[in-house]
Amino acid sequence: MTTQGDTKNGSQSAAQVSLLRDVPFRLENGAALDEVEIAWQDYGTLNADKSNVVLLCHALTMDQYAAGTHPVTGKAGWWANMVGPGKVIDTDRFYVLCLNVLGSCLGSTGPLTIDPKTNKPMGINFPVITIGDMVRVQAAFLDQIGIDQLFCVVGGSMGGMQVLDWTARFPERVYSAIPIATAARHSAQNIAFDEVGRQAIMADPNWQGGAYYGTGKRPDAGLSVARMAAHITYLSEAGLHDKFGRELQDREAVTYGFDADFQVESYLRYQGNTFVDRFDANSYLYITRAMDYFDIAADHDGVLANAWRHTQTxxxxxxxxxxxxxxxxxxxxxxxxxxxxxADVSFVEIESDKGHDSFLLDVPEFFDILRGFLDASAQRRGI
Amino acid sequence: MSVSDNDKSVGLGRAGDIRVDLLEISKMVEPGSRVLDIGCGDGELLDILVNERGADARGLELSREGVSASVARGLSVVQGNADTDLVDYPSDGFDYVILSQTLQAMRDTRECLRQMLRIGKRTIVSFPNFGHWRVRLKLLLGGRMPETETLDLPWYNTPNIHLCTIRDFVNLCEDLGITIEQSYTFTHYGKLSSRSMPLWYTNLFGDQGLFVLSYDDDGLDEWIDDNPAGA
Structure with missing residues (x-):
């Protein structure tokens, strides 16, 4: 496997999947995976002293196709506005890597992976994973391709959790870090929202205890509701109001029924319906669970600052x-x-009415700050 | 107008494009030092410290605009409030803690000083002198709250809630046992070392005071006992 010149800026080859060599891979819950596949994508060129690597950590339902055009959907990658030639995360300057997380259904090992013993997807027999497991898999992959230090680890939401875990777990490997719209532990409210989503999936009779593969039925209704509920949490009251208000959907008056009278209902149903075609319900259970368990301070005697003592990042x-x-x-x-x-830290709260999803949108002040931070860091690092 | 907007407009004499007190402060910082600049605005002083003095300098700033501008120019600045956030910094984490033209806007002046002396080995403070003769004259003859070049905002719209004179500040340092290592005043004609001038003179003719302070760490604990936070 080579890591240089496989792909050109902005246009990707088909999925690149690598097997971890260092297996069985021991998980935090004590279980072990005999085989771990990592789906990954790279942009730009690795420099001679391998000092220009930027690792992008994706959020809950995203994948390794951060920049350019997604080879499967044909749509823009999830951070195409941020990552690319001449963009804030400049692929003319940095070698950008994005790995699909462990537990996902979009290329890397997860509940969809075939269990060789049964020849069926592991489904609910897949072990429960953590954010730390995701990060350790990423680190093992980087070891394998001979990358020791990361110039920067960047990510929002669950990606931000991975960024924080990276800096606490492998401080000497991370030169700079940009955790965005994230937390050092999942809040009770967020665990609650995750639980609503999981219960919606598990209450769907088509879930069948997680063993729905090959039955011709999927818990689409449950997963759709989970996505609808979660999607609300990604927006804001003001954002929803600006976008939809109380506008009606293709009608002059309310129908006194339970059809989608309001535009916001129609929008959410659409979000739910399209989501089930690209995401696996069991994967959703596993990844939300990994976020629930995330608590960096708990791993450091309950003192968050202990996670970063002597950090140079x-x-x-x-x-x-x-x-x-x-x-x-x-x-x-x-x-x-x-x-x-x-620690050497900058912090900005950026003004935006677009809610949690702001980190994926064009917010000029956000771009300016990341650009300034990356430029100054690159200068210090001699890139 | 918010407090933060006002911070930038606390008008002071300028040399070229840089506030004279900032230039003076930057010269006081030993090259390569660790520095915390409290109320760093858009990073004017930090920029000099990092790029000309080779300092490992950080900032704390209330306004989003100031922080954004600072970070976008590559400086390490945290958005926060000095009245509440200084407690988070470790003791003696910095060689210098700087508070330029912001002391008079702090809610709890003594607590702020205590935190700065705890965090930094040395503390550099500059503030507008309310004892300047123009200020005295305006109040005496005009009977109104003075507005000067240094204090250019009306009383109802000023962030300066704890104004003091140079003499007031010297007395406070004496009361609290703070060591004044160096002190200067700025007049219309430039910087004066206070050592060569009597206090009555600098307090009458100084536009602003500039002090380098330090405190015996053991005594600081006593001070903490005597003056619980917010007292």
Missing amino acids: RFCVVSFTSDWLFPTSQSRDIVRALNAAA
Whole structure:
């Protein structure tokens, strides 16, 4: 396998999947995986001293296709506005890697993976994984391709959790880090939302205890409801109001029924319906569970600052004013701990009415800040 | 107008494009030091410290605009409130803690000083002198709250809630046992070392005071006992 020149900026080859050599891979829950596949994508060119690697960590339902055009859907990658030639994360300058997380259904090992003993997808027999497991798999993959240090680890939401885990677990491997719209632990409210989603899936009779593969039935209704509920948490009251208000959907008056009278209902149903075609319900259970278990302080005697004692990593923590899923207070907790650890940290709360999803959207102030931080860090690193 | 907007407009004499007190402060910082600049605005002083003094300098700033501008120019700045956030920083984490033209806007002046002296080995403070003769004259003859070049906002719209004179500040340092290592005043004609001038003179003719302070760490604990946070 080569890592250089496989892909050109902006246009990707078909999925690149690598097998971890260092198996069985021991998980935090004590179980082990005999085989781990990592689906990954790269952009740009690795420089001679391998000092220009940027690792992108994706959020809950995303995949390795961050930039350019998605080879399967034909749509723009999830961070195509941020990553590319001449963009903020400049692929003319940086070698950008994005790996599909462990437990996903979009290329890497997860509940969809065939169990050689039964010749069927593992489904609910897949072991419960953690954010730490995801990060350790990424680190093992980087070992395998001979990349020791990351110039920057970047990610929002669950991607931000991975960024924080990277900096706490492998501080010497991370030169700079940008955790965005995230938290050092999943809040009770967020665990609650995750549980609503999981219950919606498991209450769907088509879920069949997780063994729905090959039965011709999928828990689409449950997964769709899970996505609808979650999607609301990614937006904001003001954002929803601006977009939909109380506008009716293709009608002049309410129908006094339970059809989608309102545009916002129609929008959510659409979000739910399209989601089931690209995501696996069991994967959704596993990944949300991994987020629930995330609590960096718990792994450091209950003191968050202990996670970053003696860290040399440069941090840029970013939150958004209207994000109520990962509110600014949770970013401040991270910053407070980093300050207590005397870390080199910047923190900005960016004004946006687009809610949690702001980190995926065109917010000029956000782009300026990331660009400034990356430029200054690259200069110091001599890139 | 928010407090943060006002911070930038606390008008001071300028040399070229840079506030004179910032230039003076930057010269006081030993090259390569660790520095925390509280109320760093858009990073003007930090920029000098990092790029000309080779300092490992960080900032704390209230306004989003100031933080954004600072981070976008590559500086390490945290958005936060000095009145509440200084407690998070470890003791003696910095060689210098700087508070330029912001002391008078702090809610709890003594607590702020205590935190700065705890965090930094040395503390550099500059503030507008309310004892300047123009200020005295305006209040005496005009009977109105003075507005000057240094204090250019009306009383109802000023962030400056704890104004003091140079003499007031010297007295506070004496009361709290703070060591004044160096002190300067700025007049219309430039910087004066206070050592060579009597206090009555600098307090009458100084536009602003600039002090380098330190505190015996053991004494700081006593001070903490005597003056619980917010007292």
